[in-house]
Amino acid sequence: MSRFRFNHSRGSRNFLIGGVAIIVLAFGAAQPLTAQYFGKNKVQWTSLNWHATVTEHFIVNHDEQMHAAAQRTTQLLERCYARFSSILDTKFKKPIPVFIWQTHDLFQENWIVGDLISEGTGGITETLGGFRRMILPLDVTTEETEHVLCHELVHEFQAEIFLESVERGSSPRQIGNELSRALWFVEGMAEYLSKGSVDPRTHTVMRDGLEVGYLRSIEKMSKTPDYLSAYRFGEALLWYIGNRYGDAGIGALLKRSTEVGVFRSFAWANIDPDSLSAEWQAFVDSTYRPQIEAFIHPNEATGVRRVTNHEFADPHKGQIPVTFNGPALSPNGKHIVYISDKSSTLSGTDNFWLASTDSADAIKKIVETGRSAGTEAARQLTSVGAFSFDGTRFVYAVQSKGRRAVRIYSFAESKDEAFSIEDEVLRESLFGIENPRFSPDGTQIVFTGVKEGQRDLYVATIDSARGLLTEN
Ligand SMILES: [Zn+2]
Missing domain, CATH: 1.10.390 (Neutral Protease; domain 2)
Known part of the structure; x- marks a missing residue:
C-alpha cells in the first residue's frame, strides 16, 4: 500500500x-x-x-x-x-x-x-x-x-x-x-x-x-x-x-x-x-x-524606505522567516496596521499589529488570532483591512467559526466594537468575505464575498444599535 x-x-x-x-x-x-492531533482538532x-x-x-x-x-x-x-x-x-x-x-x-x-x-x-x-x-x-x-x-x-x-x-x-x-x-x-x-x-x-x-x-x-x-x-x-x-x-x-x-x-x-x-x-x-x-541593472532600488533618495525588519531566516538551521502582510495606512499617514506572525506565542498564527510609520517596532498587538473559535485566523494572504476615514476604527476580515467574518476594532476603546458580521442570514449564504472598506461617513462597509461559487461586491450598513450588519 x-x-x-x-x-x-x-x-x-x-x-x-x-x-x-x-x-x-x-x-x-x-x-x-x-489523523490525530495534540491540542488542535x-x-x-x-x-x-x-x-x-x-x-x-x-x-x-x-x-x-x-x-x-x-x-x-x-x-x-x-x-x-x-x-x-x-x-x-x-x-x-x-x-x-x-x-x-x-x-x-x-x-x-x-x-x-x-x-x-x-x-x-x-x-x-x-x-x-x-x-x-x-x-x-x-x-x-x-x-x-x-x-x-x-x-x-x-x-x-x-x-x-x-x-x-x-x-x-x-x-x-x-x-x-x-x-x-x-x-x-x-x-x-x-x-x-x-x-x-x-x-x-x-x-x-x-x-x-x-x-x-x-x-x-x-x-x-x-x-x-x-x-x-x-x-x-x-x-x-x-x-x-x-x-x-x-x-x-x-x-x-x-x-x-x-x-x-x-x-x-x-x-x-x-x-x-x-x-x-x-x-x-x-x-x-x-x-x-x-x-x-535597470532597476530603481528602495532608498532615501528615491523616497522609498523599509519600515519592518524581516529578520533573515536561515533554512539550513530550520528557521522560519517572519512575514509581514496586509498593510493598511492611517488617514494621517502616521500609523500602519499589518498582519504578522512575529512574536507569536502559537506557532503559525498571525496577529494584527499597530505600528508607527517612523519605526519598525510595533506599538501594540491589536487583534490576536488562534485562541478562540471567534478569531481562528487572519487571512494574511488574501485580505487587507482598512482604517475609517477619521482614523478612529479599523475594519478587518478574520476566520470565525470556520467562516470569514468582518470585525471592527475601535482604537478609543482598544477593543472590538460591539458587533461583527455574524448575522446568521449572512453567515449561511455568504462565504469568503475579504477586503472590507469603510464609506467616508463611516456608516457603511463594502467587501467581497462568494456565493454560488461566484465572487461579488457587497455593501453592508453598520447598525451599531443592534450590533449587526444588514445586507443592502
Ligand atoms: Zn505540487
Whole structure:
C-alpha cells in the first residue's frame, strides 16, 4: 500500500510550517484517513449537499450550489488532461475523483483530508492504495484556479506513472524517497507544465536571488528541498529543460526517474546534472542581470524606505522567516496596521499589529488570532483591512467559526466594537468575505464575498444599535 500526498503551497512561510510533506510513502497497513492531533482538532462548521459532475477522466464532486463552477472545472481539467497526456505519454486507467469547494475556508474544514490544512495550501493530490483524489478550493481568480487544478493534475500523472512502474517491479520505497528529495523536479514540473511558462513571481525571485546571491545549483536544490527550491527555482529550471530538450523530454525523464531515480534518469538521457546546472545558471545570469541593472532600488533618495525588519531566516538551521502582510495606512499617514506572525506565542498564527510609520517596532498587538473559535485566523494572504476615514476604527476580515467574518476594532476603546458580521442570514449564504472598506461617513462597509461559487461586491450598513450588519 502506498500513499502519496502533494500539498500545493501558496507561499514560503506556509510551506515551511506545513512541513515538506509533498510525497508521503507508507508501507504495510493503510494509513488511517483521520489523523490525530495534540491540542488542535479540525472542526467542521458547514454541512454540504454533494453532487457529482462526471466526464471521461474526472468525477467532480461539489456542493449543489456549484453546478456552473463544476462545469468550468471539468472543462479546465479535460483541457489540461489532453495536453499533459500527450507531453507525458500517459493515460488514466480510470476517472479521478475531484472534490471542489466554494471557498478556502470550506476546503480547510473538509472531512476528506484528516490533516489540518493551512491558509497557504492551495490544493491537495492524494493517492492511497486504489483511492485517488484531488481536493481543492475555487475561491481564487479564474487564472489561479486553472493553475492549481492543472498543477494538481500533473501530480496525478506523476502518481499514475509511479504506480505503473511499481506494478512493473520498481522499488517504491527507494524511488519514492529519491523523488521526495528532488522536489525541484516533482513540484517544478507541476508548476512549469501547469503554466506552460515562467510566471512573474518566479521571474521576481530569480532576479532577487541573482542580485542578493541565494540562487542554488541543482545539487544544492536537492539538499535543501524547501519552497524556493521546489516551486520557484524548480519551475525556472524545468522551464529551461523544457526549452532545451522539449516538453516531451520532461515526460521521458519522468518515466525513467520512476524506474531508476531522478539523477540516474538524467544520466540515461546523457545529461550531466553539474553541466546542466552550470549552463542554466549562465542562462539565468545573462537573462536577469541586465534587468537588475535597470532597476530603481528602495532608498532615501528615491523616497522609498523599509519600515519592518524581516529578520533573515536561515533554512539550513530550520528557521522560519517572519512575514509581514496586509498593510493598511492611517488617514494621517502616521500609523500602519499589518498582519504578522512575529512574536507569536502559537506557532503559525498571525496577529494584527499597530505600528508607527517612523519605526519598525510595533506599538501594540491589536487583534490576536488562534485562541478562540471567534478569531481562528487572519487571512494574511488574501485580505487587507482598512482604517475609517477619521482614523478612529479599523475594519478587518478574520476566520470565525470556520467562516470569514468582518470585525471592527475601535482604537478609543482598544477593543472590538460591539458587533461583527455574524448575522446568521449572512453567515449561511455568504462565504469568503475579504477586503472590507469603510464609506467616508463611516456608516457603511463594502467587501467581497462568494456565493454560488461566484465572487461579488457587497455593501453592508453598520447598525451599531443592534450590533449587526444588514445586507443592502
Ligand atoms: Zn505540487
